[in-house]
Amino acid sequence: MSFRGEEDYIKQIFQLQCDNPSSAYVKTSELIQLTGHAAPSVNEMIKRLVSKGLLEYNRYVGVRLTSEGEHIAANIIKKHRLWETFLHDYLNYKWDEIHDEAEALEHITSDRLSEALYAFMAHPKTCPHGNPIEVSIDDQHDSEEILLINASTHHAYRIIRVKDTPDVLEYLDRIHLKPGTTIRINENDPFNEFIEIKNDDRTKTIGYRLAKSIVVKKLE
Amino acid sequence: MSFRGEEDYIKQIFQLQCDNPSSAYVKTSELIQLTGHAAPSVNEMIKRLVSKGLLEYNRYVGVRLTSEGEHIAANIIKKHRLWETFLHDYLNYKWDEIHDEAEALEHITSDRLSEALYAFMAHPKTCPHGNPIEVSIDDQHDSEEILLINASTHHAYRIIRVKDTPDVLEYLDRIHLKPGTTIRINENDPFNEFIEIKNDDRTKTIGYRLAKSIVVKKLE
DNA sequence: AATTATGATAAGGTTACCCTAATAAGGAGG
DNA sequence: CCTCCTTATTAGGGTAACCTTATCATAATT
Numbered sequence: 001m002s003f004r005g006e007e008d009y010i011k012q013i014f015q016l017q018c019d020n021p022s023s024a025y026v027k028t029s030e031l032i033q034l035t036g037h038a039a040p041s042v043n044e045m046i047k048r049l050v051s052k053g054l055l056e057y058n059r060y061v062g063v064r065l066t067s068e069g070e071h072i073a074a075n076i077i078k079k080h081r082l083w084e085t086f087l088h089d090y091l092n093y094k095w096d097e098i099h100d101e102a103e104a105l106e107h108i109t110s111d112r113l114s115e116a117l118y119a120f121m122a123h124p125k126t127c128p129h130g131n132p133i134e135v136s137i138d139d140q141h142d143s144e145e146i147l148l149i150n151a152s153t154h155h156a157y158r159i160i161r162v163k164d165t166p167d168v169l170e171y172l173d174r175i176h177l178k179p180g181t182t183i184r185i186n187e188n189d190p191f192n193e194f195i196e197i198k199n200d201d202r203t204k205t206i207g208y209r210l211a212k213s214i215v216v217k218k219l220e
Numbered sequence: 221m222s223f224r225g226e227e228d229y230i231k232q233i234f235q236l237q238c239d240n241p242s243s244a245y246v247k248t249s250e251l252i253q254l255t256g257h258a259a260p261s262v263n264e265m266i267k268r269l270v271s272k273g274l275l276e277y278n279r280y281v282g283v284r285l286t287s288e289g290e291h292i293a294a295n296i297i298k299k300h301r302l303w304e305t306f307l308h309d310y311l312n313y314k315w316d317e318i319h320d321e322a323e324a325l326e327h328i329t330s331d332r333l334s335e336a337l338y339a340f341m342a343h344p345k346t347c348p349h350g351n352p353i354e355v356s357i358d359d360q361h362d363s364e365e366i367l368l369i370n371a372s373t374h375h376a377y378r379i380i381r382v383k384d385t386p387d388v389l390e391y392l393d394r395i396h397l398k399p400g401t402t403i404r405i406n407e408n409d410p411f412n413e414f415i416e417i418k419n420d421d422r423t424k425t426i427g428y429r430l431a432k433s434i435v436v437k438k439l440e
Numbered sequence: 441a442a443t444t445a446t447g448a449t450a451a452g453g454t455t456a457c458c459c460t461a462a463t464a465a466g467g468a469g470g
Numbered sequence: 471c472c473t474c475c476t477t478a479t480t481a482g483g484g485t486a487a488c489c490t491t492a493t494c495a496t497a498a499t500t
Contacts, residue, residue: 091336116311
């Protein structure tokens with residue numbers, strides 16, 4: 001039996017692995033940071049997951065999902081994004097309101113229900129944040145797709161997807177940026193860690209922290 | 221905060237109260253029976269619910285929901301039936317497959333989501349089993365609606381609703397009885413506790429245990 | 441090599457829910 | 471009155487997740 005807490009850890013580990021495909025291991029400290037749980041709690045959970053064969057663990061190095069763990073993670077994320085899509089496209093939730101609700105739904109969604117929902121919505125490709133419904137850890141995404149921090153000055157880009165954490169979304173919603181939006185880079189200042197962009201004839205400044213949560217693709 | 225276990229108890233107490241509106245109290249033994257939990261577990265939960273002000277308890281007499289408890293129960297049951305309706309009408313679940321899935325969904329459904337789902341489905345009146353979406357404990361239902369065990373011989377009735385427990389539903393599905401179906405009573409034998417009915421030109425025998433789970437209304 | 445920073449873990453506690461086994465409290469009948 | 475049965479409750483445990491505090495072990499840096 002997989003429990004809610006377990007699934008949350010697995011999901012977070014998966015996402016950390018995706019964010020940083022270069023380094024194979026996720027550090028315990030990252031998990032402590034991301035989950036908001038105390039060190040011994042994280043430690044305890046790591047052991048539980050190792051004992052269930054979902055995680056590999058090297059002291060002082062970090063953790064990595066086994067293939068079984070990855071499979072579980074991808075499945076939960078799929079359910080999460082299906083619900084997000086449903087809430088947004090069918091129940092008229094705003095895109096920054098769907099995350100928490102989906103967070104609860106994903107854990108009690110059977111595979112049967114997941115598939116039924118998927119079919120009902122005619123197999124959408126992505127969630128409202130632009131993230132793919134079907135996930136794989138070694139999905140090499142379109143090499144044209146880069147993080148906004150790597151975008152070059154005086155070029156136009158389209159926003160492909162954004163990370164679905166409530167704070168990021170709420171902010172993006174306020175400044176009217178979402179997948180599909182076209183932007184122009186006025187300036188990318190790595191020293192001061194901000195990017196100035198233009199869309200809808202308005203100029204907006206985006207800090208690097210946020211710019212790391214946005215994936216874009218160069219136009220033409 | 222209401223937890224899943226608590227909510228399950230509240231719901232079951234509510235349903236027992238509805239089944240037997242004459243006797244105001246639900247006996248602990250009935251709860252033990254219905255929940256399948258051990259006596260001390262039930263006892264402990266009763267105390268928890270009393271301390272939260274959701275339950276009244278008289279030793280050796282039984283329990284009764286407070287108005288707050290009733291409110292919570294009705295809310296959960298509403299969510300349950302909304303999900304049942306959604307699964308059945310939109311996701312093509314068969315009517316005997318929806319209960320368990322709804323059982324899990326109801327507990328993590330926010331009021332916001334409940335209302336959104338309700339609106340999406342255009343405010344259905346009943347769930348696929350014929351039970352009302354909006355519930356109240358002192359709903360005196362239509363006085364014309366009676367339990368099948370009280371039906372009289374040689375009259376025609378329409379099935380209004382059935383109790384949504386998996387065993388009952390599976391059986392009813394096999395013999396093709398559901399809300400809306402018209403039946404004729406060939407014989408009602410209280411001594412042997414069975415009823416013989418006719419529908420679709422077929423004769424079927426129904427024991428009293430099942431007949432107690434079926435509500436019907438006399439035709440013409 | 442010594443110090444500092446970071447990571448790991450032991451010890452002990454909490455809450456929500458569940459259990460078994462044993463005991464106590466009420467009521468019915470001989 | 472005392473036994474028997476139902477009902478209630480106590481005592482003692484377990485597990486999944488969390489916590490704090492304190493003490494290790496190792497890595498990194500000076």
